[in-house]
């Protein structure tokens with residue numbers, strides 16, 4: 001049904017009464033999404049703007065104030081399925097001081113001094129400054145030191161009984177240490193660490209499930225989950241920052257800081273990022289210090305909280321409607337904001353992965369101006385249904401790249417783009433090199449298949465080609481590859497073999513001697529083997545073992561390049577996905593050109609007939625384990641011979657091992673073989689086995 005829409009909001013020029021009514025309806029709707037459903041539709045910053053507008057309107061037009069106004073009470077509600085819990089002491093909200101200006105702290109300090117009738121002659125007030133954790137407020141009730149109940153805030157008066165779910169949080173003690181009061185209600189925040197949240201979303205993405213907008217939401221959803229089994233799987237954490245009902249605690253400390261220390265001594269997690277400071281200056285300094293480190297904290301905070309430290313003064317100051325007078329929240333720039341999607345680009349990563357990226361109208365979020373945000377992959381873009389022209393929520397928290405977390409559905413313009421279709425958008429071709437793009441069954445990502453040629457994949461291709469197990473080009477590491485590619489010395493792989501000592505020696509931090517060595521290593525690498533070369537090409541799914549199988553089966557590169565999928569499938573261990581990947585790779589004209597240029601540059605290897613049809617493979621299907629030192633064969637030679645005969649070499653002995661080949665100083669593997677009754681051979685025995693087929 002039609003709900004008030006932000007999109008056709010009555011203009012602010014309208015009369016204050018209808019504006020106020022409209023704002024109340026908006027706030028009620030969004031509070032329900034947020035507090036009850038744990039599924040907000042707009043960012044907090046937007047909610048706060050509406051809230052502040054209503055507050056201002058009610059201040060100038062007191063006759064518009066209604067008792068049910070969101071400014072007058074906390075808007076949570078008990079979800080069906082949970083037992084309601086009446087709080088012994090109401091759970092309130094905290095007043096938010098003007099967004100990010102340091103003057104917020106000065107206003108608060110001045111107000112407190114006025115309320116306490118202090119003059120300039122009086123000393124500065126002592127405050128406890130804390131982090132404002134972005135999670136879900138929980139009341140933990142301990143009776144005689146035992147956790148008997150955990151409840152959400154709800155509407156502040158009545159919350160939900162979530163004891164079962166809270167018990168699954170390891171950080172929350174089920175029994176307090178030491179001499180606990182008769183009744184102690186501990187208040188604090190259940191939250192999810194950012195790394196845990198990222199892992200959770202990563203897993204959701206892999207499963208093709210809906211991702212969570214932010215850690216607060218994921219944590220709130222987990223706590224308010226009717227199935228404790230699901231709640232237990234979400235990694236939640238907890239920080240205590242306050243208390244509710246207290247009975248029988250004669251030595252309760254007289255300050256906020258003292259009580260938090262005591263809670264910690266009882267075994268509750270209390271953040272150490274807190275300080276007792278003096279006056280407005282101390283608060284401003286704390287706000288600044290934490291602000292500088294906000295991105296490095298392992299969890300989200302949306303601000304800091306200032307509290308009068310002395311409890312007798314807190315009592316004297318008391319409460320107004322939904323907030324205490326002795327505390328205030330001072331926020332940082334929001335980590336989520338709304339903005340418009342101007343376009344959707346597709347970026348090619350260094351391994352060829354294609355990532356859709358939203359181009360955004362510039363927006364200030366998490367302390368920086370953001371113009372790009374990742375959409376992760378095609379399925380996720382479709383699940384969120386992000387289209388060009390949409391208004392979206394962008395999140396930037398910590399050092400991670402900004403991401404689009406949701407579309408603001410009722411702000412979609414009539415001329416918004418089509419549902420996202422990556423293949424169509426690129427017309428099937430990599431935006432960098434024009435090679436075909438592919439997406440395999442069961443994989444989330446599209447990829448460019450021009451691995452050897454694609455500029456985006458140049459560095460990766462070089463490193464892969466040069467590695468020890470491939471072309472073994474000594475001295476061609478990460479840093480040098482960066483320099484060579486960024487400096488324009490290498491555009492495609494074959495350029496490697498055009499590098500001369502003079503060109504190399506001109507590079508930063510490259511001594512003549514190392515340039516000379518590299519040129520020699522390059523020259524040496526030209527003489528290689530077909531398996532090494534094949535592996536070095538970086539064909540997706542073609543690892544060392546598959547490269548060896550292919551080389552053995554076909555004998556020559558040309559035969560592999562021209563093999564049909566059915567022919568590739570005849571190779572040991574090559575399935576449909578691998579066969580298709582090889583076929584697609586060699587179907588790209590650019591990849592073939594690179595291969596030709598490498599051969600023209602002098603890269604060569606011995607070729608043979610291949611074993612495609614009739615060569616004997618006496619060890620086909622057999623698994624062998626090598627241990628100790630053989631008299632004449634090196635470990636690599638033995639392995640090569642076994643594989644050539646169709647066998648596999650495994651690293652450890654199990655019941656599935658067919659033979660163990662033991663040399664001098666064989667250790668635990670030999671013992672294991674004897675224990676399991678696996679036949680043990682020496683070098684001569686191995687050779688005899690290999691010779692079996694050669695009749």
Ligand SMILES: NC(=O)c1ccc[n+]([C@@H]2O[C@H](COP(=O)([O-])OP(=O)(O)OC[C@H]3O[C@@H](n4cnc5c(N)ncnc54)[C@H](O)[C@@H]3O)[C@@H](O)[C@H]2O)c1
Nearest residue numbers: 030031034040042043044047093094130131132133137241
């Ligand atoms: N996006 C939306 O649609 C939407 C809707 C409703 C509310 N909201 C957001 O919810 C927030 C308003 O919530 P609120 O009025 O319930 O209060 P609040 O979150 O602004 O402040 C009170 C809460 O702060 C938390 N807190 C964290 N650290 C604390 C500390 N050290 N000491 C004391 N309390 C601490 C507690 O959970 C407490 O309940 C705003 O940020 C608002 O944007 C968003």
Ligand SMILES: [Zn+2]
Nearest residue numbers: 430433448454
């Ligand atoms: Zn490409």
